[in-house]
Amino acid sequence: xxxxxxxxxxxxxxxxxxxxxxxxxxxxxxxxxxxxxxxxxxxxxxxxxxxxxxxxxxxxxxxxxxxxxxxxxxxxxxxxxxxxxxxxxxxxxxxxxxxxxxxxxxxxxxxxxxxxxxxxx
Amino acid sequence: xxxxxxxxxxxxxxxxxxxxxxxxxxxxxxxxxxxxxxxxxxxxxxxxxxxxxxxxxxxxxxxxxxxxxxxxxxxxxxxxxxxxxxxxxxxxxxxxxxxxxxxxxxxxx
Numbered sequence: 001x002x003x004x005x006x007x008x009x010x011x012x013x014x015x016x017x018x019x020x021x022x023x024x025x026x027x028x029x030x031x032x033x034x035x036x037x038x039x040x041x042x043x044x045x046x047x048x049x050x051x052x053x054x055x056x057x058x059x060x061x062x063x064x065x066x067x068x069x070x071x072x073x074x075x076x077x078x079x080x081x082x083x084x085x086x087x088x089x090x091x092x093x094x095x096x097x098x099x100x101x102x103x104x105x106x107x108x109x110x111x112x113x114x115x116x117x118x119x120x121x
Numbered sequence: 122x123x124x125x126x127x128x129x130x131x132x133x134x135x136x137x138x139x140x141x142x143x144x145x146x147x148x149x150x151x152x153x154x155x156x157x158x159x160x161x162x163x164x165x166x167x168x169x170x171x172x173x174x175x176x177x178x179x180x181x182x183x184x185x186x187x188x189x190x191x192x193x194x195x196x197x198x199x200x201x202x203x204x205x206x207x208x209x210x211x212x213x214x215x216x217x218x219x220x221x222x223x224x225x226x227x228x229x230x
Contacts, residue, residue, distance in 0.1 A: 035217070037166075044224040045158075045166065045209050050217040059217035095165055105216045107156040109177065111165040 002026040002110045004096050009115030016086050016119075022079035022096030022112055029077035030054075033099035035108060036070060036081050038092035038117075048094070049081065050105070064090075083117070091119045123148055123212050127222035133230040140197040142225045144210035149190045151214030157186055157195045158209045160224075166209060170195065197227075205229050 008020040022034070036048040049070040050059040058070050069082040079096050093116050097108035124147040134140055144155065153173035158166035168177040170186035173193055183198040197204055210222040 035219075037221075045211070045221040047217065047219045047221060050219075061218050100171070105213060106154070107168060107171040107211070107213050108158075108166075109168050109171075111167070113165050 002098065004098060004110055004112035006094065006096050006112045006115035009094065009117045011118045011120060012086055013121050014087060014119055017082070017084045018086065018117060020081040020083065020094055020096075020115055020117070022081075024077040024079065024096075024098070027098070027101070029072075030074040032101050033105060034070075034072060034079045035097045035099060036079075036094060037097055037108070037111075038090075038094045039114075040089070040092040043092075046092070050099075051079070086117075086119045088119050091117060093117075122218070123150065123214075123220045125210055125212060125220050125222035127208075127210055127225045129225060130223070131226045131228060133228050134200055135230045136200050136202055138200050140195075140200055140204070140227055142195040142197075142208055142227070144188075144193040144195070144222050146191045146193070146212060146220075150193075150212045153189050154212055154214035155186075155188070155193045156211045156213060157184075158211065159204075159206050160209060161206045169208075200227075202229075 003025045005023045035050045051070045067085045071080045093114040095114045096112045098110040100106040100109045128143045155173045157170040160166040174186045
């Protein structure tokens with residue numbers, strides 16, 4: 001069974017940093033591109049970042065470019081999102097999601113349950 | 122960058138009725154690379170439809186997707202009580218960054 005479990009969310013002050021983790025299991029992690037998507041309270045889904053199977057290619061939304069860094073450790077089946085210079089509009093539930101196996105950039109077929117990031121002084 | 126606009130924002134229907142949800146793209150979506158997700162309160166999104174019209178594993182056959190180019194539709198033929206949720210569309214043509222619509226809330230009339 002495919003499982004994605006996020007952790008690392010919490011309360012952080014504006015300007016602070018936080019690292020989110022996503023533990024993957026039930027599939028060959030190194031064969032799937034991975035993504036981070038967030039959802040602010042009461043809002044829709046917002047794309048955050050993507051990383052290729054080997055970590056060599058990454059993408060970011062303009063809103064987080066230069067502040068967030070996505071990475072992965074295929075030996076541990078782990079996905080990470082290092083977030084810096086956090087702002088109030090970064091406050092959201094952050095989901096990790098799996099790209100459909102096949103190596104390309106496609107739809108997100110499995111999602112984690114999310115981890116809440118609260119930015120407040 | 123493609124912008125997706127979903128309509129209506131909220132749709133109020135009764136169980137047994139047919140639901141039609143729209144997702145319009147600001148430019149053509151390549152290879153009909155359009156997905157639909159269902160999200161219930163407090164839960165993560167769940168994939169329903171990919172490639173504009175392909176049902177994901179486990180999606181009931183009352184859900185169907187159609188459309189091409191810039192106009193896409195999610196249809197629920199006969200609403201069941203568990204179908205009342207928020208529905209999101211997403212384009213994934215080419216490479217990221219991806220775009221999501223703002224969501225349509227389907228609630229019970």
